[in-house]
Amino acid sequence: MNVSTNVPLGGHAEPLAQRLAELRGPAPQRSLNARSLAALAANPGCRRRAVLDAAGVDKSVLAARLGRPAPFGQSPFAIARGLVFESRLKADGYAALLEPLRAHLGVPADDRAPLLVPDLLHRSGPAVRADRTAEALARAAADPDAWTLLDHPMLRLAVAGSTAYLEPDALVVHGGRCTVVEIKSFPVLDGGADPAKVGAAARQAAVYVLALQHAAAAAAGLPLADDPYTEQRLPGSPRTSVLLVCPKDFGNRPTAVAVDVRRELATTRRQLSRMTGIGRLLAALPPGTDFDLATDEDGAPARSTEQLTAAVEAVPAAYSPDCLSTCELGFHCRARARCDDRVEQLGRGVRGELGSIRTVAEALAAASGAGTPDTAALDADDTDGAHEAAERLAYAAALRAEALGTGHPGADRLGTERNPAGA
């Protein structure tokens, strides 16, 4: 279980990308996007997710092969609603989008400084589009008086040895700096919005800000500031507040809200820097492990379900019930957690309550007063914690049994208060 952090990387002379490609096999790489990068931040402790995402393994396909397909999907109505809202914003030369931006960024209403909207070659490949975006951004940042809107620019971000292409909804450039604009179709109702959705949007926008910070620092020939909370004021560098444009109340009129994403930015940076340390996780994998999801001409899979299961098991996961709504492998990891009788299946908070007790059986044994849990594997602090948790559990069990009138659960086992009715 324990992955030593001191494993020498000498055995893996080949570049990281090569090793990751091997893990993935011939199946097409599932490229990282802002959503998947942001989702990584949701469960930072999960090595399984880190490895699979870095290798670009299609987790949906993998989950289906493991027998527990991901329950995700997006309703066609939700997609249509998002498209309708965005196209309304961009109609008539971005008139509807500019209205809320004016209030926040001071985009002039008259023709003193007309809004420039450069063509970003949307029909080209991502690499061409990213180059074009970089050019357009540099040109826009060079003229501090101009107002430029980059519609669906393409950004590059190096993640764990491979390049991820990211596509924000829009960037507004003025005064040599740019602001990320993220368009979402959930409403801002009476000045407030669903915090879960705002949080997800902020995490996603933070990935864009990070990519822009990297680009600006590279263009200036400077390293990225160590402290994620410092705003580097370089030409073309992004502001750390992003603009969220949402429908106002129940209508289609947009409203913009500035969201400070510095905290999300710090989390994302930490996550991504850990991903570049992915080599250590890979080094701990048994030789020959891979997640090859390809099938040959007859449709026969390259790897059997057993092989895939074993490969997935080789990377430890940090399951919590939140995973069910964010990770494709959630159902698989839940089934494993249940199989292993682990207490995490009940939620993250339970781990804290039960101290170092890790399994349901151990916890229930402690509750019935059947002595201390197995402490051989634990150090002194953990042993104390285990004793204390066990004692509290036994006390709780006695109270519960008294209240329910069922007798102490341990009493029967000890033979002291055997129920005369015989259970």
Place this chain on the structure above:
Amino acid sequence: MSLLTTLARLEAVRSGRAEPLATVRHRHLSERPMVLVPLTAAGESGAPLAVMLGTDRDAPRLHLVPQPLNRTLRFDFLAALAADLLPYLESFGEDVEQIEGSEKDPETGEKTQVFRELCTDAPQLIVPNAAGVHHLALIGRSTRFRRTAEDAEPGPHPAPLRVPLLGRWLTHLTDRAQVPGSSLLLPMTGLLARHWATGQSHLEDQHLAARLAWHFPPPGLTGAQAAELAESERDEHGQLVHPPAGPATDPAFDAGVLAPAIARYDAAVNALQHSTEQGDEAAAEHARAAVRSAVEHLERALRAVLLPTWRDVWQGLDLLRTLPPAGHLEERWTGDRWSYTGHRDRLAAGEPPQPRQDDAVTAARKLAQREREQARLDVQEALDDPLAMAEHRLSGEAFSGVVTEVVLEYDTTGRSPKPRPLVTLRTADRPHADLGREAHRVHGPSAQKARIVAVDPAEGTVTLRVLSGMGRKKEPEPGSLPEPGEPVTFTLFELTVRQSAPLPEPDDTPWTHGGPPGTAPVAGPSATGPSATVAASEDWE
């Protein structure tokens, strides 16, 4: 989540079935609840798609919006829902009792006797889950400011007459649902979670069918297996065998069933419009039949998706009715009846709809009320249910034991000696019993206060000096003190809830809190004019 709840969950994992978290039912259940299962159109907040409702489990009624993006159809739906729901909500307003009270004249300070009406019963809405409550709140928010044809300025899109009224009722009910222990509007998952623990997380418990699977696992399956089946089992068309309780529908249902059915409806409507424009009566007749058939098709699809949840909610009600009602239910339900009566009176007095945002005083009052009710609920549940009291005993805020000794002592400092007996009890509990701390006797013949005077953790004994509840005579009233050998429980918290300090009337809001409502412009993004502009800017389309 407390350790006792965790323990119950652990036991449920082992037994594969739901385990009790209460020995009595802690929420009032109406004899005639209105079960309401709403569905929302994906992608648009608060856009209704359908609702199944009724007070008879064998006769659910279905209302739906054949094209959720069409405002007129949405208004038709809301008007039908209002016509269905309002008679139920209003039916409790007729039967009243007179409650005697006194009112202080603000000028002379003289008290006068007054009678106030209190409705003898109140409505109760049951929805599948907390998201259902939120959805009703959104419908309430989106409809209560609507202008109707009867208004002075009906605006370009007047709503049907009773729609704003529906919005005001839904707003009131969803607001009241925030008050701890209230029962006018209850989510079934929340009700079940209060009374039983499952062997899965709270997150998974939000899925009503998965939750119920722990109560009724099919033979041969554990609760966990049955719950997973309820979450993920799909038929040969890729549709969930047990659709989620909503209000959001399964994306696969949207894509595979709903979208084609709505497209079919749209095509039929377009054909009808075309043939009407052309004046082709035969084609129009044919198209009308096609529209009817498309609506029926949608009805069948939505009914199929709603019925499993409808049955689940009723099954949940059956399950809850197996528990005996808690002692304080009646008292808390009276609070709900006052809330219902108050809203009835405000409507009758012609007051405007609830504002988008409360003024400072109203907000403070609501908050104070919720805090007070939470404290009251905690105390009442502990008094009603030994399992709830066990939570307090575990946390050291209460202790139970058997009386070992009662020594009659007197306080002779006053003119006449007063009984101040010492009661010693043996307990296995470990209360935070600091010397001198006040304790309160649970289930005594009258309210009884005592002070802790000695604690011996090694012996497991606590000695208390009883201070009150013994009558006015020199000798304690017979039966007012516990006897040796009697089991007793004391709490370290008071058993009655204190009233918070009074808040000013909204018209007396101090300037520090924005002054009386309506005097100063509200700052920030919430600044919008009167509700006319609100309605105008909120055209759904």
